[in-house]
Every structure is written in C-alpha cells, then in structure tokens.
C-alpha cells in the first residue's frame with residue numbers, strides 16, 4: 033500500500049519498508065567484516081560512526097558529505113536535535129576524524145551546509161583538509177520569513193586531501209542562452225550559432241544558480257525531507273572524479289550521491305541509518321539501470337534553469353521551427 037494517495041503525474045518514491053523489503057534486502061546490514069569487494073556499489077545500513085571504523089583505508093576518490101544540519105529534524109523517526117555551535121563542531125570533528133583515513137591522497141571532498149553550520153564546519157575543516165573553495169548554491173524553497181530575509185542559499189565546502197587533485201573543467205561548463213549575440217566579422221564571438229538556438233558554454237563559478245531542488249513531477253524525487261538534486265551532485269562528481277573512481281557518502285539519505293555516481297559511470301559506497309531510505313536508494317539504483325538521465329544535464333553540458341524546451345530540442349534533434357510546430361514551448365513547469 034502506498035503511504036499517501038497521489039496523482040498519476042506525481043513520481044515521488046514513498047513506499048514503506050514493508051513494501052520495499054526486496055530493495056532493503058540488497059543492502060549490507062552485517063557490520064562485522066567490510067572489505068572493499070563486499071562494499072563496492074553497495075548501500076550499507078547502520079550507524080556511520082560505527083561503520084566507518086570498519087571500512088578499508090584509502091579507498092575513496094571523492095567524498096560527498098551531506099550531514100544533518102544543526103536543526104531539529106525528523107529523519108523518518110530518527111531525530112536530530114539542534115544543539116549549540118560547540119557541540120555541532122564536536123559532532124563534525126567526530127565524523128571528519130573517521131572519514132579522513134578512508135581518503136586516497138588525491139581525493140576531493142564536498143561538504144554541504146546551511147549558512148549557520150557553514151561557519152562552524154569552515155572552522156573545523158582546515159584541521160583535516162585543504163580548503164579550496166566555498167560554493168554557494170541558490171536553493172529556492174520554503175516560506176518567506178515575516179521578520180527576516182528568507183533563506184535562499186546553501187553552502188558547499190570544497191576541499192582536497194593534498195596538493196594534487198582532479199578537476200575536469202570541460203565536463204562542468206554551463207550552457208547559457210545568448211541574449212545579445214555579438215559577432216565579429218560576421219562570426220559569433222565566444223558562442224555557437226546552431227539550428228537549435230544560440231548558446232555559450234561558460235566556465236562554472238562558485239555560485240550555482242542552475243539547480244532546483246527535486247519536486248513531485250521528477251522521477252528522482254523521494255519523500256526524504258532534505259534530498260539533494262542529482263544535477264547538483266553531477267557537478268561535483270564530473271568535476272572531481274573520473275569514470276571508475278569511488279564516490280563515498282557517509283550520510284546517504286535517499287541515495288542521491290550513489291545514484292548520480294552510477295549514472296555517470298563511477299563506483300559508489302553509501303551509509304544510511306534509516307532502513308526505509310536505504311530501500312528508496314536501492315529502488316533508485318535499479319531505476320538507473322534503464323534510465324541514466326540527469327535532469328538539467330543534457331548532451332554532456334549543464335543547462336541553466338528554465339531551458340527544458342531547448343534541452344528537448346537537442347535531444348530530439350528538432351529545429352526551432354519544428355519545436356514550435358510540436359509545441360515544445362509549452363514545457364514550462366519543469367525548471368532544471
């Protein structure tokens with residue numbers, strides 16, 4: 033039985049553990065022995081603080097961490113309680129100490145935070161890693177505040193384990209529509225003129241304004257309260273790992289890191305405390321066997337928001353005129 037009744041167009045994954053038992057059974061639950069060949073491309077169910085102690089050293093090429101932020105939050109019955117900054121710093125150090133030995137020398141690290149925890153994590157991080165950048169993700173969601181500015185951002189710390197790391201710039205360029213097409217001697221300057229529109233592939237900055245949070249009509253959406261978009265993870269994974277590398281997420285949630293890694297030809301390992309979230313992860317991993325699409329990442333480039341029409345053009349190989357005839361311009365609600 034589905035937990036809530038929903039419309040046919042609502043693709044949200046939201047089944048109970050009982051319903052998803054066959055998916056949960058694919059996860060690792062035995063914490064005794066966790067060699068590399070046992071954990072590869074797997075979801076491990078359990079407490080990350082106990083499990084990380086048992087993982088092999090130096091197996092991670094790319095670490096993506098989306099820990100509980102310092103907010104009171106209910107993760108399917110398991111509650112994280114807001115605490116003071118000092119205690120949150122200790123909590124952060126506790127998992128950083130455990131994860132540091134798991135990193136390869138040339139590993140890269142991304143850590144997600146809100147603006148308050150960003151300050152705390154930013155203080156602790158340099159003790160363990162080389163901080164390279166702080167990315168700001170424009171995250172549009174939530175009600176407006178009555179006596180304050182509504183929060184519309186999250187931070188992502190980018191760090192490396194040493195002075196050598198992977199950065200695939202060409203793989204993370206952002207495709208933008210050319211608003212004022214400038215030509216020199218009749219030729220486009222720094223942009224492409226194609227039958228399907230005029231575009232410019234631009235170098236990505238540390239301000240990411242092209243990723244929407246998942247919502248009900250997207251196949252990647254689950255009922256997890258703090259799910260990250262696959263497009264956001266795809267940027268980190270494409271920039272900071274190569275095909276066949278191992279991506280590790282010690283607070284896996286609904287599996288977004290593992291699923292995106294799989295879609296992009298990387299190996300993955302994830303740990304999650306909640307059994308139902310583990311089952312949703314496995315369902316998504318199964319879906320990725322037949323559909324490796326990442327919404328907003330089409331034709332090998334990242335597209336700015338509200339360009340789904342243009343992305344379809346590229347995918348279907350239709351010209352602008354044909355697109356108009358086919359009425360693709362009406363695709364307005366999907367924004368990634």
Ligand SMILES: C[S@@+](CC[C@H](N)C(=O)[O-])C[C@H]1O[C@@H](n2cnc3c(N)ncnc32)[C@H](O)[C@@H]1O
Pocket residue numbers: 078079080081098099100101107110256258259260261282283284285286287288289303304305306309
């Ligand atoms: C911010 S969410 C991660 C969301 C994830 N990035 C996604 O896209 O779905 C943090 C997750 O960490 C899990 N968690 C919290 N404490 C944990 C622990 N000690 N061991 C394993 N997982 C834990 C929570 O259940 C929650 O799903």
